[in-house]
Amino acid sequence: MATRPARDLIGPVLTARAVTRSFGPTVVLAGVDLTVAAGETVALLGGSGSGKSTLLRVLAGLDDAAGGHWTLPGAAAVVFQEHRLLPWKRAADNVALGLAGPDVGGRVARALAEVGLADRGRAWPAELSGGQAQRVAVARALVREPDLLLLDEPFGALDALTRLRMQGLLRRLRAQHGFAALLVTHDVEEALLLADRVLLLDGGVIAEEIPVRLGPAPSPDDPAFGALRRRLLDRLGVPAA
Amino acid sequence: MATRPARDLIGPVLTARAVTRSFGPTVVLAGVDLTVAAGETVALLGGSGSGKSTLLRVLAGLDDAAGGHWTLPGAAAVVFQEHRLLPWKRAADNVALGLAGPDVGGRVARALAEVGLADRGRAWPAELSGGQAQRVAVARALVREPDLLLLDEPFGALDALTRLRMQGLLRRLRAQHGFAALLVTHDVEEALLLADRVLLLDGGVIAEEIPVRLGPAPSPDDPAFGALRRRLLDRLGVPAA
Amino acid sequence: GGEPADARGDDAPLRIGYQRFGGLSLVKARGAAKNVTWSLFESGPALTEALKAGSIDIGQTGEAPPVFAAAGKIPFSVVGTSEPIPQGEAVLVKADSPYRSFADLRGKTVALNKGSNVHWLLVKLLEANKMTLADVNVKYLKPAEGRPAFDNGQVDAWIIWDPYFALAERPDVRVLADATGLAGNREYVLAAPDAVKNRTDDVRAFLDTYRQTTDWGIAHPDERAAVLAPELKIPLDVTTRALARSAKPLAPVTPEIGAELQAIADSFVGLKLVPGPVDIAGRVDGRFNEAFR
């Protein structure tokens, strides 16, 4: 991941208005409004089956049947909930997929190293563990240095340590390249650690929007962190222990 | 899930001695020793790619190429890391797969209701969200009331509230039926909340075994809980915040 | 089925193989023979193949197929024949073509069915014009393939027998030569050894019927054409024209017939058209000759 001069992006990198999507009679998205500013990280929380993945697919331009209006920047990269690696390409070739420009090999190798898989580049996807495959998918998204990252539970299958490392990686790259990110996650702490703003998807609409103002290096031990965490968990219906 | 009189099982429900497994030159399991007593819940922690899923496959009798000795009870049920639902069967039929005995329909419906999917029984797996599919897989394992449950990150794709509910469900069923469980998880708190014992897989062997003695209703606010949590995280290499 | 005759019981029907335009067609069309089953074959070689397989007891072909069958060591006897039918096969060319005699076809393409009576005619034509097989470009095509090839000018000449001959005779088609003075073009009745040995009476009775029906047909040409046209599914006028020159009385097999066949065989062997040597004269069996007198 070569450094790239941070761009001065003006205006939101992603806007969506009144996005709707139904499967037959079931309305999953009932009118979602959403904006992501350049360089901003937005976390998207919501119950299982609330429509987070559906929304991400719509925003990525993969869903023809959705209604509403949205714009996407030219360069968006997606990490899906399943890894979606091409089974017939080795890990490194999966990362290199569609990559143009100079030194593709080097960039791929660096990306794999950054997700901790420097030595697994020649493995077939079927030979990777669940967490390894997920990290390759993350590397595939990061290596193209997009303006916007759409991430659907990118760290769900990772152990605590690897997850911390990946969170650190994401923060560092964001500081370096200034990309924006829309991050679906189930982990409230992760949302607070990474995001500038947390959105809550419920009943097919953005039911709550919570800005996170915890400074550049948020810590779970911070009382403000604890308060926000409690507020989010309450909103999600998790009772206090 | 009809109640069943708790059995008096004597001796361990699962024993494994010197289990080894390599993929070509890579040794993944270098000699794992493991015992799970009847009715006991054992959590298995380990880094991404440490061999947890591989071990579970071996113990489930699905791996011919492994070395060592192990015994399995007649009735073991497995929840894999991916959901592995048959795409050509609706959710309910997936749960009913191989189920014999009276009132299969009723048992399946109750199992789906318990994982919060009472109304999704007629959905195809491809129509389920990530978390929903995972819950159907859990229902498929629970409905057969096994002596031993092998669970590979069964709650990884679940939001905080659903995850809590599922943990509660597991605890309740265990109290009811007295089954044993080997639970792979990345969530240290989950391990401590659910398990009687925590095993740490590292370098191809069980590197650490930590008994959890926190009483019947452990709470994260308990100082003993915090200490154990810290100890595990240290062992996993996660630095203190 | 392929079971031999003696395994099928005495009162089992006699199995007859016939070709579309052979003399036996009339027997079938009139329903003259009792207790027989009929099998239709596309060509003589296909019929002798069934003879080999033991699938038929009696069959009828032109003059070359018995030679090829004998070369193939197929067990059969020649039990009957017909008077010569030299006008029943001919060399056809397009009416506007420059060819006036067979000799003009030197270096040209000629289509014919391999192993049939016309194959022998070709040999005789070449011989009469002091040519060899190398002097013409032979294309071996079955009747169904020869017609489109000839119609579309992909071959210069087509040697063919009735009724395909009569069907192809149209204003834009000219007969260059027929077999008159060259080949006998007889029909031959072949019988399986089993049938000859074990069902002599049945075979004789059938051959009797065959001769009577043929004689009736010659005596009543109009009725014959009327019976055969729908059976053959070709127009009445074509049927009439073809029958007028091609339906000849049956004849017994004599040593001369054997010699005639042997000459064909020897000639084919000489031309390396069949792997030799072939003894066909020995296949002639005159025990049913009474039926044909």
Add this chain to the structure above:
Amino acid sequence: MTGPALAEAPAPVVPSPAPRRPRAGTARRWRRLVSPVALVLAWEAAARVGLLSAEKLPAPSTVLATGWRLAADGTLGVHLLDSLTRAALGLLIGGGLALVLGAAAGLLRLGDDLVDPPVQAARMLPHLGLVPLLIIWVGIGESLKVTLVALGAFFPIYFNLYAGIRDIDERLVEAARTCGLGPAARLRHVVLPGALPALFLGLRLAIGAAWLSLVVGEQVNAQTGVGFLMMEAREFSQTDVVVLGLLVYALLGLASDLLIRFAERRTLTWRRGLRAT
């Protein structure tokens, strides 16, 4: 069955997607008729203006008239029925055998080792070249035609079934095993549904192969059948009947395609879901 993998050009910038479109199902069904109809019209036109001589290819109207005549006098029905009977019988026998052997080779290592090599060798045996031997073995009657059809139908079904079984996701089989499914139950719940799409494809190819074999088989001592009808017409250069025969085959092709599509839609509903996500 309808979502193409690469149908539309990608739109990395999606400014404003179209509102819900009306169901395009019926429109598409009609559009599928466009090219066959256009082909027939072009053919008729070419014949009318004399571009195609009646010998080369008679006009569709001529062929239809012939078809009407033969259908009216019952000829066509009789021949068609006989051909269909032979094809059905041969398909049943060849298909049944292919199912048994294909399953044995696909499922069992021993079956693979014992069954597959001879089948691979026999695969290239042009069964139509076997006719002289078959005449000796099974005679020249109905059994010859049925045998030829069975031989023709065997291979596509065998190979597609074999490949279909081999392509089943091993992980699903494992999951079924852990659910306590024995071999027979796994066959029923995992292998069969998983191999079904491939089996359908094999069936399609087998039906085509069956007709092909029949055309040749019905030239050996047949008195009925569409193949016989065509052969007879060939001998007498009745091109209109030959083309009629071909047309009948084409219609049978379309009809069987519709049937199989219908069966696929019934049994493979789950794939629609797969496509929708």
Add this chain to the structure above:
Amino acid sequence: MTGPALAEAPAPVVPSPAPRRPRAGTARRWRRLVSPVALVLAWEAAARVGLLSAEKLPAPSTVLATGWRLAADGTLGVHLLDSLTRAALGLLIGGGLALVLGAAAGLLRLGDDLVDPPVQAARMLPHLGLVPLLIIWVGIGESLKVTLVALGAFFPIYFNLYAGIRDIDERLVEAARTCGLGPAARLRHVVLPGALPALFLGLRLAIGAAWLSLVVGEQVNAQTGVGFLMMEAREFSQTDVVVLGLLVYALLGLASDLLIRFAERRTLTWRRGLRAT
């Protein structure tokens, strides 16, 4: 390619699995020879003890002797070469067309609507029944044989390619789109590799269909080719040469199977991994 889906009975209780076994690869390869060799031996024995008359089926040794004779005097080589040339040419043409049309129908909705219906109708056209029409259109020379082969090879490749493309996981195509791959790149990186197994299967079936067509094609005005050799032998009831011809086809079948297996192993390594998990 070797892991059967249901090979061994399930063992819910695994008391003590076998220690690492020696690689069974070579053993299996030899085991695959068992049944062909056994078949040939049984055939020879039946011929020797007189169970099979030489007319019904000559002994393998007789056939081999004939083969040796024909090979020694060069006949077999000439005929084989001509047949191979025709088959290769026809496969190339038919296969190429099938690739283009199959890809168009599989990938593009418009292609599907326009190309597929006529192909579905033509699928059942027994191309061997087309011979009289083909003679009018392409003549009686080499082009006739090549056309027949091309027609025979077209359908298996077209159908398998079409099905292979349709079966590709839509989610992978989506992932490729989000990686910025245009239609051409998606074709190359996703569609082609995904459809490759199906394409191989189609190729196998197409090679068989090519020979089948050639046997018939080489009976129309041919002077060379294995089909001609067999037809000529058929006329003289030289069953040994007929069987020799069949044997040659069988060997070609095995050889092409080996070739394709090799190609599959090279290009489909990733599936081994899939099987191992």
